[in-house]
Amino acid sequence: MTKLRYVDQAAILLMSLGEQDAAEILKHMGPKEVQRIGAAMTQLQNVQQNEVQTVIGNFLDEVRTLTGLGVGADNYIRKMLITALGEDKANGLIDRILLGGNTTGLDTLKWMDARSVADIIRNEHPQIQAIVIAYLDADQSAEILTYFTEKVRLDIMMRVASLDTVQPSALQELNDILEKQFSGNAASQTKAMGGYKVAAEIMNNLDGSIEAELMDSIKEIDEDMGNQIQDLMFVFENLKDVDDRGIQALLREVSSDVLVVALKGADEDLKEKIFKNMSKRAAELLRDDLETKPPMRLADVEAAQKEILITARRMADAGEIVLGGSGEQML
Structure with a gap:
């Protein structure tokens, strides 16, 4: 049996439970976790x-058999997520989970798809755009940037790298845009945000061609900034x-399939x-798979490497591994 990823095991486990029990579990998860598990469910x-x-044996020894998984999965997932999150959130999961009724301020944007966030901030001041990009998770921010022109992406990333703290007035302006209110504590003090490390994390999540183009542009304007960002970036060879x-x-x-494709573009030391x-x-x-696999498109190799890097960063966030490479530990 092919070894299942943890997220696939979680998806199978939840789909093995009743809708009410699965919904109760999902209520305690954040948007990123729900999105990942929801996506895994749809791919089963x-x-x-x-x-x-x-999978069940890992959690409940008394469970012996289950049938019907994967049959009518879409309907099951929709009903379960409606129970867990309410109809508005559940309906949005088809594209990506949208506006959450129990979130406020900038956190609301974490429940929205990248295109929607881009549309919200498209006509705002570049500094407001930079605050949003710096605040959100790096992979979501990277996807949002793809909906802007090269010139706008460059401006936003330069501002993200230059951010240190955000004044209450800037947060209040952003609150007005979102028609939300922060808590009193959040509105009364500056917030650390942005910087080279955040910029590097966002760059790591961009498509390879966009990343290279953006890095070149940053270095043309500020070579020192570009070098510092690059030093903090963790790439596949690291x-x-x-x-x-x-x-x-x-x-x-x-998965072994992803690993084979990713290693097609790796040097011998990493292999x-x-x-x-x-x-x-x-x-x-x-080794046999690498030798027999036909030449791969560069885009496919980069996508596979990106998938592995995302997993590595997630595991680093959870303290399961320590990332080395150039510069300090990133995550």
Whole structure:
């Protein structure tokens, strides 16, 4: 049986529960977690009985069999999310979970799809745009930037990198835009936001061609800023600086299909790092796959590498691995 990612196991587990129980669990999750698990649910196909038993066995020893997973999944997911989040949020999950009724201020934007956020801030002052981009999670901010022109992206990222703290007046202006109110504490003090590290995290989540183009433009205007951002960026080749335990943990979260494609564009040092942290048989199979796999489009290789990097950053956030590479630990 192919090893399931943790997010796939979570999706199978939730779909194995009744709607009420699954809804109760989802209520305690944030937008990113719900989005990831919801996406995994929609992608479940042909779930084998032994996979279900393995997943359920990890949590509830008394559960022995379940059937019907994947049949009518869309309807099940919609009904479950309506129970958990209310109809407005659940309906928005088809594109990406939209406006949350229990969020305020900038947090509201975390429940919206990237295009909607881009439309909201498109005609605002660039400094307001930068505050929004600096506040949101790096992967969402990167997607939002794709809906702007090259010139606007450059302006926003320069401002993000230059941000340090945000004055209450700026937050209040943003509150007015969103027609929300921050709590008294949040509105009465400056907030640390932005900087080179945030800019580097956002850059890491951009498409490879956009990232390279934007970095070149930043360096043309401010070479020192560009170099400092670049020093903090963690790229795929930096994985060879992660310790063996971290690589082993990461490999347990990455599918073999994605790994093969990603390694098509890796140097020999990184490949050897991966091979030595696998069982002898697994390493041999991977070598064979790399040798027999036909040439891949650069875009496909970059997408696979990006997927692995996103997993690595998530695991670093959770304290499961430590990212090495150029500069300090990013996450």
